[in-house]
Amino acid sequence: MSLDISFIGILIGSIMASSVPLILAASGELVTERSGVLNLGVEGMMIIGAISGFALMVITDNLFIAIVGSMLSGVIISLIFGFLSQSLLTNHVATGLALTIFGIGLSAMLGKNFVGIPGKEFPILFSSLKESIPFFGPILFGHSIVLYFAFALPFLTNYFLKKTKLGLVVRAVGDSPVSASNQGINVILVRYCCILYGGAMCGLAGAYLSLIYTPQWIENMTAGRGWIALALVVFATWSPIKVLIGALIFGGITILQLHMQAIGFRIPVQFLSALPYLMTIIVLVVISRDSRKIKLNTPTSLGRIFYKEK
Amino acid sequence: MIKIEKRNDVPMALYFFTPFIAIILTILGGGIIFYILGFNPIEALKFYFITPISNLYGFSELLLKATPLCLIAIGLSFCFKSNNWNIGAEGQLTFGAIVGGGVALLFYNQEGFYILPLVIVAGAIGGMIFALIPAILKTYFNTNEILVSLMLVYVSKLLLDYLVVGPWSNPEGFNFPETRQFSDSSRMPLLFEGLRIHAGIFLALAAVMLSWFILYKTYLGFQIKVSGLSLKTAKYAGFKGKTMILVVFMISGACAGLAGVGEITGPIGQLHRMISPDYGFTAIIVAFLGRLNPFGIIFASLVVALTYLGAETAQIFLQIPKYTGQVFQGMILFFLLASDYLLFFKVKILNLKKNELRH
Numbered sequence: 194m195s196l197d198i199s200f201i202g203i204l205i206g207s208i209m210a211s212s213v214p215l216i217l218a219a220s221g222e223l224v225t226e227r228s229g230v231l232n233l234g235v236e237g238m239m240i241i242g243a244i245s246g247f248a249l250m251v252i253t254d255n256l257f258i259a260i261v262g263s264m265l266s267g268v269i270i271s272l273i274f275g276f277l278s279q280s281l282l283t284n285h286v287a288t289g290l291a292l293t294i295f296g297i298g299l300s301a302m303l304g305k306n307f308v309g310i311p312g313k314e315f316p317i318l319f320s321s322l323k324e325s326i327p328f329f330g331p332i333l334f335g336h337s338i339v340l341y342f343a344f345a346l347p348f349l350t351n352y353f354l355k356k357t358k359l360g361l362v363v364r365a366v367g368d369s370p371v372s373a374s375n376q377g378i379n380v381i382l383v384r385y386c387c388i389l390y391g392g393a394m395c396g397l398a399g400a401y402l403s404l405i406y407t408p409q410w411i412e413n414m415t416a417g418r419g420w421i422a423l424a425l426v427v428f429a430t431w432s433p434i435k436v437l438i439g440a441l442i443f444g445g446i447t448i449l450q451l452h453m454q455a456i457g458f459r460i461p462v463q464f465l466s467a468l469p470y471l472m473t474i475i476v477l478v479v480i481s482r483d484s485r486k487i488k489l490n491t492p493t494s495l496g497r498i499f500y501k502e503k
Numbered sequence: 504m505i506k507i508e509k510r511n512d513v514p515m516a517l518y519f520f521t522p523f524i525a526i527i528l529t530i531l532g533g534g535i536i537f538y539i540l541g542f543n544p545i546e547a548l549k550f551y552f553i554t555p556i557s558n559l560y561g562f563s564e565l566l567l568k569a570t571p572l573c574l575i576a577i578g579l580s581f582c583f584k585s586n587n588w589n590i591g592a593e594g595q596l597t598f599g600a601i602v603g604g605g606v607a608l609l610f611y612n613q614e615g616f617y618i619l620p621l622v623i624v625a626g627a628i629g630g631m632i633f634a635l636i637p638a639i640l641k642t643y644f645n646t647n648e649i650l651v652s653l654m655l656v657y658v659s660k661l662l663l664d665y666l667v668v669g670p671w672s673n674p675e676g677f678n679f680p681e682t683r684q685f686s687d688s689s690r691m692p693l694l695f696e697g698l699r700i701h702a703g704i705f706l707a708l709a710a711v712m713l714s715w716f717i718l719y720k721t722y723l724g725f726q727i728k729v730s731g732l733s734l735k736t737a738k739y740a741g742f743k744g745k746t747m748i749l750v751v752f753m754i755s756g757a758c759a760g761l762a763g764v765g766e767i768t769g770p771i772g773q774l775h776r777m778i779s780p781d782y783g784f785t786a787i788i789v790a791f792l793g794r795l796n797p798f799g800i801i802f803a804s805l806v807v808a809l810t811y812l813g814a815e816t817a818q819i820f821l822q823i824p825k826y827t828g829q830v831f832q833g834m835i836l837f838f839l840l841a842s843d844y845l846l847f848f849k850v851k852i853l854n855l856k857k858n859e860l861r862h
Contacts, residue, residue, distance in 0.1 A: 233649070273837065282847070283840035286588055286649065290787060291840065295833025301826030302540075412826070417657055424650045463665035470654040474640070481646040500509075 202328035204448065210336065210406060212444025213343045214239070214398040214415075218422035219429070219436045220346045221394025226426055227354060228387035229367035231496035233289025234274050236419025237296025238392050242267045242399025244300040247410040248307055256315060260339070260400055267396020268389045270296060275388040278498075279381050285496045293419070301412045312408025337405050339397065346394075350433040363387060367492035370499040380499050395419070417470075424473040430480060431491065439476075443469050508849040517846055519799065522792050525839035526806060532834050542821060550820045551813035551831075561812065563698035567770060568811050571596070571762035571779070573707040573804035575786035577714045578758025580795040581751040584718070585727040586734070589752060591637065591652025592759040593783025595630040597659040599760020600767045601666065602629025604774040607689035607767070608671060608682055618688040623706075623764050630760020631753045633659065638752030642745040648752075656783070667774055681775035691769040703765035707804075710758055715797040727751060759783060780811065781829075788836045807832060 218235050225232050246263030250256060274292050277283040315337050317323075323335030354360040365373040366383045374380045398418075403410055421443060429435035450465035533551065534544035555561045575592045582589040603626025610618045636655060640646040666672075668680045676683070691701035718724035726747055730737035737744060766778055789807050793800030814828030 277837065277840055281841050281844040283843060286590075287787075287791060287836065288840055290590065290784075291833050291836035294784060294788070294829050295837065298826045298829025298831075298833055301824050302536075302830060305824050420650070420653055424654065427647060427650065461665050461669060463661040467658045467661045470657045473654050474646075474651050477646045477650060478640055478644045482644050484645050 199327045199331075202331045204452070206331035206335070208441060208444045208448045209332070209344070210340060210444075211447050212440040213340050214401050214406070214418050215422050215425060215440040215443055216343045216346060216437060217339075217398035217401065218395045218419060219425040219440060220343075220350050220433060221391040221398075222422060223426050223429070223431060223433055223436060224350060224354070224363065225387045225391035226495055227367045227431060227492050228363045228384045229370060229492050229494040229497065229499070230278065230384050230388055231285040231289065232271070232274055232278075232292070232388060232391060233286055233423065234271070234292025234296065235289075235391075235395050235422050236415055236417070237293035238267050238270050238395035239296075239399035239402075239415045239419045239422075240300040240413065241270045241296045242396030243403040243414055244304040244307070244399075244410060245396070246400030247312070247403040248303065250313060250404055251307060251310055254313075256313065256404065259404060260397065263396045263400030263404075264393040265396070267392040267394070267399070269392075271388050271392025271395070274392075275385045279384050279388070282498045282500055284498075297413060304410050304412065307410040308412070310410065312404065315405045315408065337401075339401050339405060343401075344437070347433040347437040354433070364492075367494060370494050374499075384499075395422075398422070421469060421473060424477065428473070428476050428480065443472070446472060506850075510847055510849050513846045519794060519796075521842040521845060522794065522799070522803070522839060524842045525792070525835055528838040528842075529831060529834045532838070533831055536827075536830065540823070542823075547817065547821060547823075550817050552809060554820070555809065555812035555816045560698060563695070563700040564812055565805060565808050566700050566704055569801075569804040569808035570704045570707045570769075571765055571782045572786050572789045572807055573800055574710055574762040574765065575759045575783055576789035576793060576800045576804060577707070577710045577797060578755035579786060579790040580714065580793075580797070580800060581718075581727060581754045583790055584731045584795050585747060585751050586731050587638075587641075587748055587751055588649045589634065589637065589652050589755050590649055590787060591634075591654075591656050591783070592755065592786055593779065593781060594652065594656035594659040595633045595756040595759035596763035596766075596779055596783045597656070597663050598633035598763075599626040599630030599756075600763030600774065600778050601659070601663055602626060602632075603760070603764035604682065604685075604767050605671070607685040608774075610689060611683045611686055614686055614688040616688070618686070619691070619768065622689050622768055623761065626760045626764025627757040628760070630756040630758070630763065632756070634752040634756020634759070635749065638749050642748050663774065663778070664776055667776060671774065673773075679775075682773050684773050685768065689768055690772060691765065699770050701765075701769040703769050706761055706765060710761070711797045711801060718797070723747075723750070759786075762786075785811075785832055788832050792835060792839055807835070810835075 218239055222232065222235055242263040245266035246259045249262040250259035253259065270292065274288055277288045278285050317335050317337055319334035323330045354364060362378055362383060366378060366380050370380045399415060402414055425436055425439045425443065428439045446469050450468060453460065453465055454462055530548060534548055537547040538544045556565050575596065579589060579592060603622045606625040607622045633655065637648040637651040640651050641648040667682055671682045673679065673681055673683045691703050694700050694702065718727065726737065726742045729740065730742060730744065730747060762782060763778065767774055771778060785807055789800060789803045792806065793803035810828045810831040814825040817823045817827060818825040
C-alpha cells in the first residue's frame with residue numbers, strides 16, 4: 194500500500210463518511226441541550242432510527258420513505274422523553290438512560306425478522322466526478338445526499354442559533370427559563386420542539402448507519418456512537434462548528450484504526466478500538482479543567498427542571 | 504375539572520408505594536406490546552413472570568441474577584444519594600472481574616482456603632480503582648462523571664476482550680476467547696446441590712446491612728444525604744465535598760467489582776467476553792426502583808432479575824428475542840419516574856360550580 198495523494202483523498206472521504214452519524218446526532222443533541230434539556234437517550238433514539246429506517250426500506254422498497262420514517266420514529270421515541278421530562282418533570286439523566294435501555298431492547302425486538310437481510314445500495318451523487326478528479330474527487334463527490342446534508346447541518350445550526358429570532362428564543366430558554374417565561378415565551382413548548390428535533394436528527398443518524406454506512410441490520414449496531422455524540426457536544430462546548438471538527442477527529446480515529454489493523458500494525462486491535470473512548474475522556478479533561486471557559490458556553494439551566502406555577 | 508397543586512412535602516407512604524404502581528403499569532404495558540406482536544398477552548405474561556419461578560431451580564436462578572444487581576445497586580445508591588452520576592458500573596464490574604480473575608488465574612493449578620478471599624478482595628479493589636478514575640477527574644479536573652464513567656465501560660470491555668483472546672487465553676483452549684477454568688478453591692461455594700445459587704448472595708446481604716448502617720447511623724451517611732439534598736448546605740456545614748465524592752465512588756466501584764467477581768467465581772468459573780448481561784446498567788434501574796433504600800433495593804433486584812429470567816423463558820417458549828427484558832426494564836424506569844409526579848404534585852378532581860371555583 195502506497196501513501197500516494199489519491200489514497201489520501203480516499204482516506205479523507207472515508208473519514209468523512211464515518212463521521213456523519215456523529216455530526217447528525219451531536220448537532221441534534223446540541224440544539225436540545227441549548228434549550229436547557231439534557232437528553233441522554235441519544236443512543237436509544239439512534240438505534241430506533243436505524244431499525245425503523247432499515248425495516249421501512251425492506252417493507253416499502255423506497256429509500257425516501259425509509260429516511261423520512263426513521264426521522265419520524267426518532268421524533269416519536271423522543272416524545273416519550275419530552276412528555277416525561279417536560280410535562281411530568283422527571284429527572285433528565287434517569288429518563289434519558291431509560292430511553293436508551295428501552296430503545297436498544299425495542300430495536301432488537303422489532304428487528305428480529307430483519308437480521309441477515311441484505312441492504313439496498315443507496316444512490317450516490319456525482320459518482321463520475323469521484324473517479325475522474327484525483328484527490329479532490331473522493332473527498333467532494335460520490336457521497337450520499339445524507340452526507341452532504343450532515344456537513345451543511347453544523348453551519349445551518351450555527352446560523353439558526355446565532356442569527357435567527359427563533360434561535361435566540363432557544364438560547365434564552367436554555368440560559369434563563371424564568372426570564373424567558375416572563376417575556377411570554379412558552380418554555381415548555383420550545384423545549385418540546387428542541388427535544389423532538391434532536392430525536393429526528395438521531396433517527397436520521399441511525400438510518401445513515403443501517404441504510405448507507407453498513408447497509409444491513411445488526412443488533413446494537415450503533416455501538417456506543419450515541420454516547421460519543423453526547424461527549425462531542427461537551428467537547429465542542431456547545432458550538433456547532435466545533436461539533437463538525439470533533440466529529441471529523443473521531444471519524445479519523447475510527448478509520449485510522451481500521452487501516453492500522455489492515456497494515457498489521459503491531460498494536461492489539463482492542464487498544465485501537467478503545468482510542469475514541471480514551472480520546473473523549475482526555476478531551477473532556479482538557480476542556481473541563483478551565484471551569485470559566487466551560488461555564489461561558491454551557492446552557493445555564495442544562496438538565497434543570499423548569500416548573501411554572503399556574 | 505382537574506386541579507394540580509404542588510405538595511409541600513412528600514408523603515413517605517406514597518414514596519414507597521409508587522414503585523408498585525410502576526410495576527403494575529409495566530406489566531400492563533408489556534401485555535399490550537405482546538398483544539401487538541401477536542401473542543396472547545395473558546399467556547405471554549405468564550411465561551414471563553410466573554413460569555420462571557414456578558420451581559426451585561427457577562427460584563435459585565432468580566436469586567442468582569438478583570445478587571449482582573443488588574450488590575451494584577447498593578453501591579450506586581451511595582453515588583446517587585449524593586448527586587454523583589456514576590453510570591459506568593458495568594465497567595467497574597468488568598474491571599473488578601479482570602483483576603479478580605487475574606488473581607484466580609495465578610492460582611489456577613493450586614488449591615487453598617486463602618485463594619477465594621484473595622480473589623474477592625482483588626475484585627473489589629479493581630472495581631474501586633476503576634471507579635476512582637471518574638471520581639478523581641470530577642473532583643480535580645471538573646470533568647463530567649457521566650461521560651467519563653460511561654466511556655470507561657467500553658474501555659474495560661475491550662481490555663477484557665484483549666486479555667481473553669490474547670495473553671490470558673487458555674493455552675489448551677483451541678483459540679476460544681476464554682481463559683483457563685479457575686481452580687475449585689477460586690469458586691464460590693454452592694449453597695445447595697444441583698442449584699447454581701452460591702455464597703455470593705451473602706456478600707450482597709452483607710452489603711445491604713452495611714450500607715444501611717453507614718447511611719443511617721454514621722456521620723458519613725449524614726454527609727452523603729445532606730449533599731444530595733443541597734450542595735450549598737453541605738458546603739456551608741463544612742463537609743469535605745471532594746473526599747466525599749471519592750468515597751462514594753470507591754464504595755460504588757467496590758460493590759460493582761464484587762458483583763463481577765461473584766459472577767466469574769460463581770456461575771461462570773473463568774473469564775470470557777460475556778461475563779455480564781449489562782448488570783451494571785440494569786442496576787441503575789434497580790437502585791431507583793428500590794428508592795435508594797437498602798431494603799427497597801433487595802425487593803427491586805428480585806423484580807428486575809425476574810425480567811431477565813422472563814426474557815429467557817419467553818425466548819425459549821415464544822421465540823421472542825431476549826432483549827424484551829430491556830424493554831421491560833426501560834418501561835419500569837419510565838413508569839417509576841412518571842409516577843413520581845404524584846409525589847410532588849397533588850392531583851385533585853374538583854366537581855364544583857363555576858362561582859365556587861372563583862371564591
